[in-house]
Amino acid sequence: MRDVGYRLLDVRDLVVATFRRWIFAAEDWLLAEPRGLYGVAVCRIGMALSVLGLLISNFTTRQVWVGQGSVWAEPARAISQFPEIALLDGVSGDILTVFYVVTMLAAVSLLLGWHAKASNVVTLVGFIAIVAQNPVVADESDNLIRIALLWLLLMQSSERWSLDAWRRDRRGNGGGGAARAARSSEEVLPVWLSRGLHHVGLLGLATQTILLFMAGGLDKVSQKIWQQGTALYSTMQLPEFRPFPALSDLLTGSTVALALLTYAVLLTQLFFAPLLLNPISRRIVIAATIVVNVLIAVLLALPWSSLACLALVALFVSTGTYERFDERLRSALAPAGDWFAMRGYDLQDAWFAVAERTVYPVSDWFRANVLRR
Amino acid sequence: MSDARDGRSDTRLWQRGLLLVLAFVALIHSAVLMFWLAPSGPVRDSIGERTLETYVNPYFGQSWSALAPNAQFVDESFRFRAHIENETTGKDRVTEWVDVTRADTSALRHSLDPARVHQMGRRLATNINGAMYGLDSKQRKLVKTNYISTPVSVLQGRLAAAGSPNAVRAYMAYDQMATRFASMYAKARFGGKILEVQYLVGRRTVPDVDDRSSKTVRDVEFSWFAFGYRRAFEATYEAQTAFDEYVGR
Numbered sequence: 001m002r003d004v005g006y007r008l009l010d011v012r013d014l015v016v017a018t019f020r021r022w023i024f025a026a027e028d029w030l031l032a033e034p035r036g037l038y039g040v041a042v043c044r045i046g047m048a049l050s051v052l053g054l055l056i057s058n059f060t061t062r063q064v065w066v067g068q069g070s071v072w073a074e075p076a077r078a079i080s081q082f083p084e085i086a087l088l089d090g091v092s093g094d095i096l097t098v099f100y101v102v103t104m105l106a107a108v109s110l111l112l113g114w115h116a117k118a119s120n121v122v123t124l125v126g127f128i129a130i131v132a133q134n135p136v137v138a139d140e141s142d143n144l145i146r147i148a149l150l151w152l153l154l155m156q157s158s159e160r161w162s163l164d165a166w167r168r169d170r171r172g173n174g175g176g177g178a179a180r181a182a183r184s185s186e187e188v189l190p191v192w193l194s195r196g197l198h199h200v201g202l203l204g205l206a207t208q209t210i211l212l213f214m215a216g217g218l219d220k221v222s223q224k225i226w227q228q229g230t231a232l233y234s235t236m237q238l239p240e241f242r243p244f245p246a247l248s249d250l251l252t253g254s255t256v257a258l259a260l261l262t263y264a265v266l267l268t269q270l271f272f273a274p275l276l277l278n279p280i281s282r283r284i285v286i287a288a289t290i291v292v293n294v295l296i297a298v299l300l301a302l303p304w305s306s307l308a309c310l311a312l313v314a315l316f317v318s319t320g321t322y323e324r325f326d327e328r329l330r331s332a333l334a335p336a337g338d339w340f341a342m343r344g345y346d347l348q349d350a351w352f353a354v355a356e357r358t359v360y361p362v363s364d365w366f367r368a369n370v371l372r373r
Numbered sequence: 374m375s376d377a378r379d380g381r382s383d384t385r386l387w388q389r390g391l392l393l394v395l396a397f398v399a400l401i402h403s404a405v406l407m408f409w410l411a412p413s414g415p416v417r418d419s420i421g422e423r424t425l426e427t428y429v430n431p432y433f434g435q436s437w438s439a440l441a442p443n444a445q446f447v448d449e450s451f452r453f454r455a456h457i458e459n460e461t462t463g464k465d466r467v468t469e470w471v472d473v474t475r476a477d478t479s480a481l482r483h484s485l486d487p488a489r490v491h492q493m494g495r496r497l498a499t500n501i502n503g504a505m506y507g508l509d510s511k512q513r514k515l516v517k518t519n520y521i522s523t524p525v526s527v528l529q530g531r532l533a534a535a536g537s538p539n540a541v542r543a544y545m546a547y548d549q550m551a552t553r554f555a556s557m558y559a560k561a562r563f564g565g566k567i568l569e570v571q572y573l574v575g576r577r578t579v580p581d582v583d584d585r586s587s588k589t590v591r592d593v594e595f596s597w598f599a600f601g602y603r604r605a606f607e608a609t610y611e612a613q614t615a616f617d618e619y620v621g622r
Binding site: 023024026027028030031053056057058060061063064065067068069071072073074075076079080081082092093134136137139140141143146147150192193196197199200201203204207208211212213215216217219220223225226230231232233234235237238239240241242243244245252253258265269296297298300301302303304305306309 | 381383384395396403410430440474482485490495496553585589608611615618
């Protein structure tokens with residue numbers, strides 16, 4: 001009897017110890033140096049480009065799409081649950097244009113990573129307010145972009161490839177201490193919280209992406225037409241998905257090409273998550289997803305939704321790959337950078353030469369004769 | 374590279390606890406979304422459709438088949454004609470049918486980044502066709518009658534008396550949208566005073582892939598469904614101007 005009691009105690013200790021180990025591991029994971037900073041930065045850039053592209057594509061027809069001219073879509077708008085649509089409720093054409101342009105500028109600034117957090121908020125609110133005005137012509141990719149922008153709010157999206165990072169680096173040029181001071185002067189949240197939130201956001205968006213791919217893949221594989229490799233034929237016959245009819249016919253005319261594309265779409269969605277687990281298969285599935293999305297963008301005229309999809313995929317590229325790319329990019333751009341720097345100096349020299357003959361004599365004369373110094 | 378500050382040892386218990394709770398919430402959130410994305414099953418049913426919907430919508434709303442591209446089989450068409458009065462002569466006439474979808478199709482050709490306005494007619498047709506599925510044969514007969522001097526809200530009452538109320542609400546919303554859209558389009562296209570409009574939706578299915586060498590969707594005739602005349606909608610000056618610029622003459 002006693003033995004059993006001791007053994008139960010042992011088991012309890014073991015469970016408690018294991019649980020503690022998990023909790024500690026989770027805490028370490030959350031509090032570690034921020035992960036995936038490059039991937040998150042590329043996601044930010046991609047999502048900003050999607051928003052910007054969509055707004056540019058619809059700029060000339062904005063008054064009919066979401067402005068006064070969309071009054072016919074009022075009954076659909078009335079049942080929309082987004083409170084943001086109230087921002088544009090019944091506004092005049094001019095106000096819509098201002099709002100639209102401000103959202104575009106916010107997307108540009110998010111793209112460049114200039115005050116990324118603030119531009120993320122403005123882009124998100126502006127995007128929802130504009131797109132939700134006309135639910136009749138809404139697109140599934142709107143949801144994808146909105147959800148990604150929401151999660152990005154939690155993350156440190158401008159630590160790499162951004163004007164924010166560039167500014168911090170420049171300020172902190174004086175060495176480690178100065179760099180840290182420059183960083184901490186811009187930090188609003190304590191380090192533990194900003195790191196924790198970054199990782200929570202990363203967890204949320206990565207899980208969402210995997211679920212999305214899995215759901216899309218499962219839905220497709222359940223249909224006979226996808227199993228047979230002919231699913232994209234009928235879609236590519238419809239006028240709205242046929243920007244280049246000759247190209248569509250060329251591709252669907254070949255049974256092999258059609259099946260290749262159909263299976264590529266199906267497999268990259270269905271097996272996206274499991275293939276991420278191994279470093280080699282991860283590279284393969286990411287490369288295949290990129291190719292598939294570029295093809296879809298052109299063949300079906302879906303550029304902005306494909307781009308948004310790719311921006312999500314960018315989260316899963318390893319930091320090592322990005323670092324190598326970053327290095328190569330910098331060394332490739334260095335000559336151009338040097339050239340611009342030299343022209344900058346030339347410009348400065350020219351300005352001094354002009355100033356010496358014009359501004360300085362005038363200011364000297366002014367100081368000597370008027371101020372009498 | 375690694376920063377020793379703010380590791381586990383430098384944080385307080387409540388700080389670590391808060392982060393753990395947030396991470397847990399993110400995971401629970403993902404699990405809820407999984408049930409939302411999944412087709413209906415025992416777990417989803419036990420949570421309840423309404424509960425899930427109020428949690429997920431609007432910000433996290435997505436559909437099961439969200440990830441493009443999808444297999445689509447139906448080509449849809451939206452047409453209308455209008456009864457208009459010439460404001461100077463006072464003469465009235467009925468216009469020819471205007472094929473909105475055809476105009477959109479030519480605008481979409483060779484466009485890699487199509488504007489969404491070119492989907493308006495087609496989406497209206499898709500939604501009206503969808504709403505029609507919810508109506509029974511008695512109700513389908515009712516929507517064919519004209520509502521010119523009688524307000525169209527009377528039609529809603531008659532439809533509701535004849536069958537399922539949910540489908541009626543959806544149909545009435547799209548009827549209103551189609552009427553407004555056709556009225557504004559007609560005004561932009563023909564000018565004058567628009568008295569009534571009548572819209573028409575068509576659908577045709579893409580033939581089997583095996584027949585592609587002999588028969589494509591363009592060889593298939595649309596099957597049309599015509600609705601009764603509806604009293605025209607008069608848009609504000611600014612709204613109509615926006616539409617005029619888009620449609621051109």
